[in-house]
Amino acid sequence: MSVPDVPPAPSDQSxxxxxxxxxxxxxxKDTEDExxxxxxxxxxxxxxxTELTARVPQLLEAMxxxxxxxxxxxxxxxxxxxxxxxxxxxxxxxxxxxxxGDGLSDFVTxxxxxxxxxxxxxxxxxxxxxxGALIRHPESVRLADLTADPRFAGFPAHHPPMxxxxxxxxxxxxxxxxxxxxxxxxxxxxxxxxxxxxVRVLATEAGIAIGNARLxxxxxxxxxxxxxxxxxxxxxxxxGDADDALTVVxxxxxxxxxxxxxxxLLPVAEGGLEIVAVSADDPTQSLGVIIPPESPVIAQLxxxxxxxxxxxxxxxxxxxxxxxxxxxxxxxxxxxxGRVLGALxxxxxxxxxxxxxxxxxxATQFASxxxxxxxxxxxxxxxxxxxxxxxxxxxxxxxxxxxIQRLFATxxxxxxxxxxxxxxxxxxxxxxxVDELDVTIQEIRTAIFALQQGPAEAPSGLRTRVLREINMAxxxxxxxxxxxxxxxxxxxxxxxxxxxxxxxxxxxxxxxFRHARAARIEVVVDATATMPDGTIGVRLSVADDGVGIxxxxxxxxxxxxxxxxxxxxxxxxxxxxxxxxxxxGTTVVWEAPL
Numbered sequence: 165m166s167v168p169d170v171p172p173a174p175s176d177q178s179x180x181x182x183x184x185x186x187x188x189x190x191x192x193k194d195t196e197d198e199x200x201x202x203x204x205x206x207x208x209x210x211x212x213x214t215e216l217t218a219r220v221p222q223l224l225e226a227m228x229x230x231x232x233x234x235x236x237x238x239x240x241x242x243x244x245x246x247x248x249x250x251x252x253x254x255x256x257x258x259x260x261x262x263x264x265g266d267g268l269s270d271f272v273t274x275x276x277x278x279x280x281x282x283x284x285x286x287x288x289x290x291x292x293x294x295x296g297a298l299i300r301h302p303e304s305v306r307l308a309d310l311t312a313d314p315r316f317a318g319f320p321a322h323h324p325p326m327x328x329x330x331x332x333x334x335x336x337x338x339x340x341x342x343x344x345x346x347x348x349x350x351x352x353x354x355x356x357x358x359x360x361x362x363v364r365v366l367a368t369e370a371g372i373a374i375g376n377a378r379l380x381x382x383x384x385x386x387x388x389x390x391x392x393x394x395x396x397x398x399x400x401x402x403x404g405d406a407d408d409a410l411t412v413v414x415x416x417x418x419x420x421x422x423x424x425x426x427x428x429l430l431p432v433a434e435g436g437l438e439i440v441a442v443s444a445d446d447p448t449q450s451l452g453v454i455i456p457p458e459s460p461v462i463a464q465l466x467x468x469x470x471x472x473x474x475x476x477x478x479x480x481x482x483x484x485x486x487x488x489x490x491x492x493x494x495x496x497x498x499x500x501x502g503r504v505l506g507a508l509x510x511x512x513x514x515x516x517x518x519x520x521x522x523x524x525x526x527a528t529q530f531a532s533x534x535x536x537x538x539x540x541x542x543x544x545x546x547x548x549x550x551x552x553x554x555x556x557x558x559x560x561x562x563x564x565x566x567x568i569q570r571l572f573a574t575x576x577x578x579x580x581x582x583x584x585x586x587x588x589x590x591x592x593x594x595x596x597x598v599d600e601l602d603v604t605i606q607e608i609r610t611a612i613f614a615l616q617q618g619p620a621e622a623p624s625g626l627r628t629r630v631l632r633e634i635n636m637a638x639x640x641x642x643x644x645x646x647x648x649x650x651x652x653x654x655x656x657x658x659x660x661x662x663x664x665x666x667x668x669x670x671x672x673x674x675x676x677f678r679h680a681r682a683a684r685i686e687v688v689v690d691a692t693a694t695m696p697d698g699t700i701g702v703r704l705s706v707a708d709d710g711v712g713i714x715x716x717x718x719x720x721x722x723x724x725x726x727x728x729x730x731x732x733x734x735x736x737x738x739x740x741x742x743x744x745x746x747x748x749g750t751t752v753v754w755e756a757p758l
Contacts, residue, residue: 236377237272243370244274247344250366251330251359254348258334259290261299261342263521267291268299268342276324283322293317294329295343302333302340304364308354310347330355332367336375344370382522389526392416393533400534400541409541410441413508413534418443421519421527423510424490428498429455430506436462437507450486459483461495465507470528471495474518476511491516494524496531500539508534560612568605575601606648613652625654626662630689633666637673641685645673651691657702661756664728665689665704668754671725672706675752682710682749691758699757701733707751725754732756 240258248256255275262269268290290299297315310329326347334341349355399412410428418426425444429437435457442450460481461471473479476487490511498505508531575598582594638644685708693703
């Protein structure tokens with residue numbers, strides 16, 4: 165019986181509440197797609213019986229149901245359920261072909277309970293058996309007994325019995341998306357030609373619905389990655405702690421990639437990359453781990469190449485012990501402006517889904533955006549440090565040009581008054597005031613040099629180590645020695661000379677505690693001292709008001725100081741000396757050339 169062209173499904177009030185109507189980009193299927201689907205349906209129904217014609221309203225309702233909604237997985241669920249109802253099948257499934265086209269990346273079922281699915285365990289991979297044959301040769305298949313087909317490879321344990329079978333390929337924009345499988349016709353009958361034709365039409369509509377859902381899902385996925393990039397950029401440029409900002413990068417990458425962990429790695433001086441930020445269930449096991457430079461993936465990452473690993477636990481390129489717990493992984497360089505700042509790693513658990521091409525592309529773009537944000541944050545911190553340095557320089561100039569000059573002028577006025585005064589007590593008091601002004605000027609100069617040091621230099625600078633020794637000596641002494649610094653000792657004194665100076669200071673303070681019985685000690689470190697041969701050196705002076713060194717007393721400590729000085733510059737101007745004892749106090753001088 166010839167069947168006229170099938171008109172579109174009648175529009176009613178319920179159709180107007182279709183969820184697609186609320187989305188600008190996905191309001192409905194294109195009119196051309198609708199007409200094409202209807203045209204194909206009409207052509208497939210030409211010449212068929214009145215029985216099939218009577219089922220056309222059911223088919224149209226099924227097509228309308230399949231095209232409802234835009235979320236991909238729920239669309240696949242709806243297609244399975246609708247196909248099973250349309251063909252009277254007990255079970256239905258859709259096998260989604262992977263990107264390589266030789267297996268299944270997803271398997272959606274209808275009719276199999278959660279308990280049965282849990283007992284069956286692992287879903288089919290589509291690489292063998294009847295499902296594999298339909299992937300390699302996508303065509304409609306109808307079988308009275310699938311177990312009798314030579315391509316059948318058997319059911320796994322706890323699988324429900326199935327005999328009758330109907331398989332139809334699903335194409336999206338001309339490419340194979342997967343296959344629709346129906347089994348166990350209700351009542352024990354076989355699937356007939358009518359079922360086959362109806363399911364073919366439904367598969368055509370399903371392809372259109374899946375295409376829309378995939379486009380919508382891709383748009384949502386891109387939106388999520390863009391939002392993640394914005395969050396990372398905001399965190400990095402907020403001026404907060406750098407470690408916290410890197411943790412935000414790791415957290416966003418883990419969330420967006422649906423991975424088991426997110427890690428940020430930065431280069432270390434000895435080579436390789438160190439994990440400096442981790443987002444994982446147990447981050448402590450990974451934090452601080454160094455991936456050695458001999459790992460092949462490190463060379464690729466430092467060259468700016470992305471590395472995609474199907475199974476980190478078994479890949480010979482990944483030699484870290486951490487790899488044993490992970491499967492599919494993306495290792496992405498953080499490079500921008502020709503610089504590789506580090507790497508971003510997003511591993512999934514062993515047995516997890518492989519990353520799709522779209523995920524790899526989006527993750528690579530995310531890493532590039534994060535690297536750009538890192539560079540911008542670094543530049544911003546440099547600008548902030550420069551502003552601090554400029555402000556400190558201004559303060560140092562003001563102290564030098566204004567405060568010190570005024571104090572110096574005041575000292576000269578006092579010295580003039582001291583000379584003109586005839587009262588001895590006044591002369592003595594003014595002399596002490598002048599001495600205090602000299603000490604104050606030296607302290608201000610020390611502050612000026614401190615202002616000229618960068619904050620990053622202070623923790624390991626010679627000035628800090630000297631102060632540490634003085635503070636430690638204050639405990640056994642019962643008082644804190646006075647101290648002065650002359651010159652930029654942190655920048656002028658080398659590391660080796662600095663280590664020996666600290667050792668000399670420690671020895672001198674120890675001698676003062678054990679032997680001098682002093683009530684006052686003054687430490688002076690002068691990086692502008694003139695050596696006997698006329699060169700510039702550093703001079704350490706430790707003076708106390710103790711009992712001094714008696715004649716014939718032990719001088720082994722002083723000999724140690726002298727050997728240290730001579731090891732740096734020989735005997736020509738590098739010496740350790742003492743003031744004579746007898747209650748006059750002791751001054752230990754240690755010098756070394758710069």
